[in-house]
Structures are given as structure tokens and as C-alpha cells.
Amino acid sequence: MNSRGFLLLVIFLPVLSMETLHGQFKTKYPDVPRIDVHTHVAADVQGIANYLALRTNMLERHDIDFALWINLGDRNNPLVDPIIVEQASEGRMLCSIADYAAHDGLDHDPDSLQHYLDAGFVGYKIWSGPWYRRLEEQSEGHPYIDDLAHEPTFAEMERIGMVGASVHIADPNGPWGNRGDWLADPVEYWKEITAWTRVLEKHPDLVVVMAHGNWLLCQDAQIDYLRYLLTTFPNLNIDLAATFQYFHLVQTENLRAFMIEWADRILYATDIGKWTSQEQTTERMEQYLRTFQILETDKQIAGGFFGGPTIPGLNLPKEVLEKIYFKNAARLYPRVKEQLIHLGYELD
């Protein structure tokens, strides 16, 4: 080979292998169903059809079996009709009620919560922070999740067993020198985190799945604090939505040990919303594949979740993956286990 040919090979080989890596990936665990507990397609019927097409593709090309999605509605459609969604999704999407700008009381009256539970909603999605992202003109008062005005709702959720579904109370705060753009101010960040712990102290029986790992996965010391919270509050759980692109900020061995240690309390999730075109189906597949590769393999996964930095794979054991992918969701949310059985999955 002449030197020019060699140069071309050197330039193109890494590009090729990166492009085909996700495309060629086949899971080692085709028998483990997956549930994404944090999605936002709302009641968009075409959007839901796109999820089903993605499911077919994943199964045929990657041996990945998507069983269910939990649909949290979206900011413009916080209350979707679960009957429409479940029909359109062929029984593969369950819905939550939602409040996307919690302030001065939550949107759904405490008296209405049992009705929603009876109607088939599996939880209550609450978005509460950082408050200034959504509540600019209402910044007076106490804009944190422990606002006393929220108390009657949390009390009723705790009483009737309505799950806090992907509750969001802060944005990510990275280590000094790499804090990121989301919530760069550590003081504001910790105000939001501690406000949430005050809610947990008042409602020890409230079952919650915190969105984005409670945003406590971006520094090694945050992971230690999460260990403390999970130990202190046995009904606290976390989803992994949109956390994957930050895994390079912490020690891989620490994160891996944490996931193994707390496998009963961690749920697979992405925060993927709705998309409209066939090309976007491919992009969403790539995103999903990267999350599975990060959790299942020991490879370096280029592109993180949102197309960000390269993330080292965690190579988690199968028993851990089973809990994260579906067993915890089946235990925590109403209807999930029944729906899995209805769809033909054999659970022990």
C-alpha cells in the first residue's frame, strides 16, 4: 500500500468502526425485557407508532426486547388519555398524570388522585426545578419542592400509594472546573436537593422514582450522598434518564459498584420524547443502543447519550441488569407486572 492509501485507512478506520459499532451491537441478554420508565411522547398517535416501529427494529436487528414504556405526557400535554395511549401502543405504554411547573401547590387536587389511580394512571410525574427555568415571573415565595403548599398532595400520594413518577427536583451540577451549563451554582443546587430531603423526611412511606438519579450522579461525592439517601429512605428509587452522558465525570468503578450495590432501587430510563421522521427513528435507536452498550458492555461508547463524550461501559452482571431493566418497575408501579404478563412475558 502506498503511503497515501495507508493514511486514508488510518483516517477512515476509526470512523467506520465507530459508525458500525452501534449498528452491529446485539445484546447478550435477548431474554431480558426492557422498560423505559421516563418518556414523553404524550398522546401523539404517530409518535407512539414510531416507538412501536423502533421496538420491531430493535428486536430484529439487535435482539433487544422492549416490553413497555411509561409515558409521562409532556409539558404541553400533562394529562393524556391512557385509553388512547394504550390502544395506540398495543398495550406497551402506561401513563402518568403530570405537573410540569410545580409551584405554590401541585396541579392535581389531592382529592382527585385516587380517581386517577382507578383510571389506570401509574404515577404522578412532578417537575420542580430549578424553579427559574419555568417560573421566572413567579419567583416570589418559596419555589422549592418542599413548599408547604405541596404537602396535602404528597400526603395523599403517600396514603393511597400513588408513585412519584420520575420526580425532577434539580439539574446536574458537575465537579469544580466542569460544572456544566445546567445548574452551575452549587449553592442553588444543594438548596434544591436538601428541599427534597425535607419532603422525604415528612413522607417516609411515599414511593418515589427520582428522575435522573436525583441528579446525584455527576460527582463521586454525590454518589456517596445518594448511598446515604437510599439507605435512609427505603422508598426512594432513581431512574437513569439522561444521566448516561455524565458517567465520565465520575470514577467508573465507583459508579459500577454503586449500581451493583443498589440494583434494587435503580430503573432504566431515557427521557426520550416524540419524534416525527424515519431518520429520527434511526437516531433514537442509536441513542437507545448507546445506553444499552454503556450498561451491558466493557467497551468505550462514543457519543454518550445525547451525542456527547465517550463513556466507558459498565459491564453490569445479568442479575443487576434484570432489576434495572424491568424487575424494579414491575415491583414499584401499579399495573406493570400485570401488563407484562398480559403481553406474554413469563415472570417469576
Ligand SMILES: [Zn+2]
Ligand atoms: Zn423528562
